[in-house]
Amino acid sequence: MSKLYIRPLNTGYVGINPRQYLYHYTILKYRKDILANKTETPVFAFLVQGGSSLLLVDTGMSWTEHAQTHHFQRAVQPSGLAIHEQLGKLDLHPEDIDVVILTHLHWDHSFYLDKFTKAEIYVHKKEYAFAMNPLPLYYKAYEHPILGIRRPFEGIRLRTLFGEAKIMPGVSVLETPGHSPGHMSIIIETETGEFICAGDSLLGPGNLASIPELHFDISPPGIFCNILEAWNSIELQKTRLADASFALCCHDQTLEERIKISPVLGRR
Numbered sequence: 001m002s003k004l005y006i007r008p009l010n011t012g013y014v015g016i017n018p019r020q021y022l023y024h025y026t027i028l029k030y031r032k033d034i035l036a037n038k039t040e041t042p043v044f045a046f047l048v049q050g051g052s053s054l055l056l057v058d059t060g061m062s063w064t065e066h067a068q069t070h071h072f073q074r075a076v077q078p079s080g081l082a083i084h085e086q087l088g089k090l091d092l093h094p095e096d097i098d099v100v101i102l103t104h105l106h107w108d109h110s111f112y113l114d115k116f117t118k119a120e121i122y123v124h125k126k127e128y129a130f131a132m133n134p135l136p137l138y139y140k141a142y143e144h145p146i147l148g149i150r151r152p153f154e155g156i157r158l159r160t161l162f163g164e165a166k167i168m169p170g171v172s173v174l175e176t177p178g179h180s181p182g183h184m185s186i187i188i189e190t191e192t193g194e195f196i197c198a199g200d201s202l203l204g205p206g207n208l209a210s211i212p213e214l215h216f217d218i219s220p221p222g223i224f225c226n227i228l229e230a231w232n233s234i235e236l237q238k239t240r241l242a243d244a245s246f247a248l249c250c251h252d253q254t255l256e257e258r259i260k261i262s263p264v265l266g267r268r
Contacts, residue, residue: 002170002189005266006197007047008248008259009086011060012067013040014108015074022203022251024220030211031219038074041251043108045083046197047090048188050266053098053168057186057197058250059083059116061108062152070140070149071107083112094119099167102158103199104180105131106141109250110152122167123153124175125160127182138225141180176201176237178230179221185237190266196241197248201233204252205244208234 015038016022023034048055060083061067067075080086084094094115102110102123113121131142131153138144143151161184166172170189177183179200186197202208209219218238224230241247248255248265259265 002050002191004048004050004170004188004190005264006188006190006195006248007049007090007264008255009045009047009060009083010042010081010256011045011083011086011111012043012064012077012081013075014043014061014067014072014251015039016041016072016251019222021222022206023222025222027211027214027216027219030213031206031209034206039253040074040076041253042256044248044250044252044255045086045109046186046248047087048171051168051170054092054096055099055101055168055171056083056097056116056119057101058103058109058199059100059112062111067108070143070147084115101167101171101173101184101186102127102153103185103197103201103250104183105153106180106200107143107152109199113153113156120159121156122159122161122173124173124182124184125162126177127180127184128158128160130181174236174240176233178224178226178228178233179203180225183233185233187240188266191268192266193242193246194240195246195248195266196237198237199250201230202237202247202249204249205247205254207249208238208241208244208247 043061045060046057100121176185188195218234
């Protein structure tokens with residue numbers, strides 16, 4: 001039985017409207033629980049401990065000034081929430097991390113990579129190719145140099161993956177494209193079951209909910225690059241999850257309250 005366990009680490013907040021971003025407009029009349037106003041939505045990374053190597057899923061968002069200038073006016077990274085500061089609270093430093101797996105290369109998942117000087121850093125082959133030459137629509141998401149800014153992954157040695165792959169005992173990756181061309185989810189085997197660090201392939205566990213009135217077996221997201229792939233990726237993960245509590249999503253608002261009670265997930 002795997003002894004791995006997971007610490008969700010919040011790296012800041014972005015202000016988004018759940019009815020525009022997290023969920024597709026077709027389901028709004030059937031999901032009365034979806035908030036209509038902009039809300040502060042967390043940006044999580046996930047530290048995996050208990051194995052022979054320290055592993056980090058994503059590195060989170062940038063500092064406030066950068067985020068507000070280039071992305072969201074309501075983006076904020078309060079003092080102490082940058083990924084290196086969060087690790088510091090656990091008496092760890094970025095150079096202690098052995099492996100970083102990036103679910104994708106959007107700016108809010110891949111900042112401060114230059115601090116992880118001793119880590120092997122993995123990303124999907126398709127994701128890297130697209131990030132280096134995205135459609136203009138995605139210049140901001142990947143911080144393309146044409147905007148006069150430096151990409152978070154600029155000059156960083158990235159190892160590219162393709163297909164399903166085992167990274168270390170108890171940790172493997174699953175292709176979950178749709179939110180971005182080469183999105184990956186990370187499967188973590190723990191004492192209590194198999195967790196999926198879903199990045200933005202699930203914008204929240206609510207994407208797993210069915211809509212019987214529409215004959216939908218999921219609640220599709222409001223933002224994607226390919227809705228067919230996004231839909232299939234959500235369905236695939238739904239078949240693997242014991243229940244929604246095993247889905248760890250980057251922008252899950254409910255996770256903030258959950259980790260106040262259980263800061264470590266996957267231990268009995």
